[in-house]
Amino acid sequence: MMKQVDVVVIGAGASGLMCAAQAGYRGRQVLVLDNAKKPGRKILISGGGRCNFTNVQAGHQAYLCANPHFSKSALARFTAQDFIDLAERHGVNYHEKALGQLFCDESAKEIVDLLLTECDWAGVTLQTHTEILAVHKEEEGFRLETSQGEVRCASLVVATGGLSMPKLGATPFGYRLAEQFGLSVLPTRAGLVPFTLHQADKEAFADLAGVSLDVEVSAEDGTRFREAMLITHRGLSGPAMLQISSFWLPGQALRINVLPGRDIPATLQEWVKAYPAQELKTVLGRELPKRFVEKLMELGLLVNQPLRQYNAPELAAVAELLGRWTVRPNGTEGYRTAEVTLGGVDTDELSSKTMESRKVPGLYFVGEVVDVTGWLGGYNFQWAWASGWVAGQFC
Ligand code: FAD
Structure with missing residues (x-):
């Protein structure tokens, strides 16, 4: 039987889970799909297992992007302090290393647990082990063919990350989907890499x-x-x-x-x-x-x-x-060991206020799949949180 939800988020990583929880709190019926066995795999290995989850100095100047102003809006609306408040509400103990970098005292798993708890409270459904076989635009939204059946949604959020660490399941899915819908994708290359x-x-x-x-x-x-x-x-x-x-x-x-x-x-x-x-x-x-x-x-x-x-x-x-x-x-060393992927979905194609495609209403791109790449030091997660949070208010 065809499933019908308000929002499908593809990618149960940092930006996708943040977006899903926000949309769920707005009363949207949200389904998160991921091809991996477990959500948040990159978060689990990040920061040497302690997840450098934000940087108190996060501002647009710490990001590479063809449009250096694009990240300003999202970063201003969901700040490092907003994520710190969230972490504190979930009882995550943390410490500051050098240069404003905040790490979990215990384990990166606490950040994944935080996101999954938020999704649970917001009524989000999470479905792993799911391949997306095709995405079709319909008059009223999108229809997805997946390895677990078909699903229709009004809004589709692409949060499939970049190409770094293919061993962890990184795929070019988000870039290909953008191209399928006629959005320009800027050339990608490995960043934060030896x-x-x-x-x-x-x-x-x-x-x-x-x-x-x-x-x-x-x-x-x-x-x-x-x-x-x-x-x-x-x-x-x-x-x-x-x-x-x-x-x-x-x-x-x-x-x-x-x-x-x-x-x-x-x-x-x-x-x-x-x-x-x-x-x-x-x-x-x-x-x-x-x-x-x-x-x-x-x-x-x-x-x-x-x-x-x-x-x-x-x-x-x-x-x-x-x-x-x-x-x-x-x-x-290339994508094999890179922490991030530079380039990606051209920000000229997206609204900086909502992360929605200008050409395809209802289609959103968040996180690393977008041409916004932070310095080392918690900036990439802050972009994932901020862009996911912003899209979650509109999708
Ligand atoms: P991801 O978190 O990568 O999530 C993407 C999700 O999409 C994954 O769950 C994946 O399985 C899923 N997916 C991919 N393709 C498909 C598909 N075809 N179908 C369905 N699902 C799909 N940043 C920091 O700020 N601080 C750190 O300490 C830090 N440490 C890092 C350490 C390492 C080793 C690496 C590799 C990266 C690190 N980063 C760090 C970068 C950070 O992990 C990423 O920038 C961030 O996870 C991006 O979030 P995202 O939601 O865009 O993508």
């Missing part, structure tokens, strides 16, 4: 795997982040590298300042005066991991000698290397 290095660089740095240092990394477009960099056996990772990966394009170089926050030429001059007889390796080894300093010397990137022996051009070269070490990655 870099791989060319074979020679990989081999040169392989024995430093596990070494971490505070850096300021810049992309060619001038974007810069100051956070930790981690050298891995495949390349470069850590928050600094994940952040800058969203601003990097194939073939481009990264400039890495390994003594961030310092006037490096002036610091070198001070060191020459204070420790003229000490070797550069000794002095730098007090500021940076010793193995890293030794590697730079072993590779001939830095010359080691007592500080008083450096002439002015040599000191300038040391300053240049420490402040603007140039690394040209081979690529990234």
Whole structure:
């Protein structure tokens, strides 16, 4: 028998569950469909199992989007504080790590439980293990053919996320559906993802795997982040590298300042005066991991000698290397390990107030499937909550 509901939400992830609960509280009969076995799988593994569920500094400036203003409306209507209030109402204990990032004290499962409880209270029906075979537009809404039968709805919300982590069931469904209805989809690529290095660089740095240092990394477009960099056996990772990966394009170089926050030429001059007889390796080894300093010397990137022996051009070269070490990655680890997908459904196609398609009334896109991608640090969940919440008021 054909099911009939007011709203179908495709995707029981962060944005879909938030949207479903809101629509349910408005008295809409809501059915959430997901092809996975369990809801919220990405939430469960997020933030190292503790879910960095929001960032108290979340504002449109922390998001990449072809229209940098698009996210303003949703982020203003459902703020980080709104999600914090919700978490507190559900008794979720949390703590702030660096830079406004809020994590669960216990487990990311608490966030999934929160969303499922909200959906339960709002009378939402959740159906997993369901493949969507086809979607048809009808005069009064939509008809979906699924592996569990047909369903009709007045409003259809697409919350199927991006392409990152295909092992967790990520699919391009949302993009294809947008295209089916004539909506433009901007090219997608992996974001918040570790870099791989060319074979020679990989081999040169392989024995430093596990070494971490505070850096300021810049992309060619001038974007810069100051956070930790981690050298891995495949390349470069850590928050600094994940952040800058969203601003990097194939073939481009990264400039890495390994003594961030310092006037490096002036610091070198001070060191020459204070420790003229000490070797550069000794002095730098007090500021940076010793193995890293030794590697730079072993590779001939830095010359080691007592500080008083450096002439002015040599000191300038040391300053240049420490402040603007140039690394040209081979690529990234791609969707396999990326936290997010850049690009997606073009925001020009959507109302920023409702997330509804301008061309197809009743069709909504929320969360990561939309061309809005946050920095690392809880911003992506805040977008999922905000866009899902907004759509939930209208769908
Ligand atoms: P998702 O949460 O991915 O949900 C999409 C849902 O759609 C899934 O349940 C999926 O099964 C379903 N689906 C997909 N295709 C279909 C289909 N064809 N038919 C039916 N259902 C389908 N962000 C943060 O802000 N903080 C973090 O700590 C953080 N950590 C992360 C860690 C990892 C390892 C990863 C991969 C991502 C992390 N993110 C984090 C990003 C964050 O998880 C996503 O941005 C967010 O989950 C996007 O929400 P969404 O609702 O758009 O999509």
